[in-house]
Amino acid sequence: MQKIHTSTANARKNLLHETTSYLTKNYDLVVIEDLNVKGTLKNHALAKHISDAAWGEFTRQLEYKSTWYGSRVVKADRFFASSKTCSSCGVPKATLPLGVRTFHCEACGFEMDRPQCSYQPG
Numbered sequence: 001m002q003k004i005h006t007s008t009a010n011a012r013k014n015l016l017h018e019t020t021s022y023l024t025k026n027y028d029l030v031v032i033e034d035l036n037v038k039g040t041l042k043n044h045a046l047a048k049h050i051s052d053a054a055w056g057e058f059t060r061q062l063e064y065k066s067t068w069y070g071s072r073v074v075k076a077d078r079f080f081a082s083s084k085t086c087s088s089c090g091v092p093k094a095t096l097p098l099g100v101r102t103f104h105c106e107a108c109g110f111e112m113d114r115p116q117c118s119y120q121p122g
């Protein structure tokens, strides 16, 4: 019987590499939101995803792989409320809870499903 030795560290490393390769190979533009990670960790729903993703390593890989595959990585400023800003007219919303999955702009009537990464590494 064959034994498979693995570790959490290795699994995490592979996941990061698969994900950053996938993104830089398949997208011309990857926008990273430079979130205040410490602040975000207070939100328990997000905390697990962010610590598991090892954010610093994730962005480092995205940056060097983007030069291999010809994609572009842009860091959105942490104080720029990108998810709250209407991509049609540029008017920001005061609040936009995570649970709200459709963006609706009161200023111009623009509507858009909020994007979610559905990539699941095989």
Ligand SMILES: [Zn+2]
Pocket (backbone or CB within 6 Å): 086, 087, 088, 089, 090, 091, 105, 106, 107, 108, 109, 110
């Ligand atoms: Zn608008």
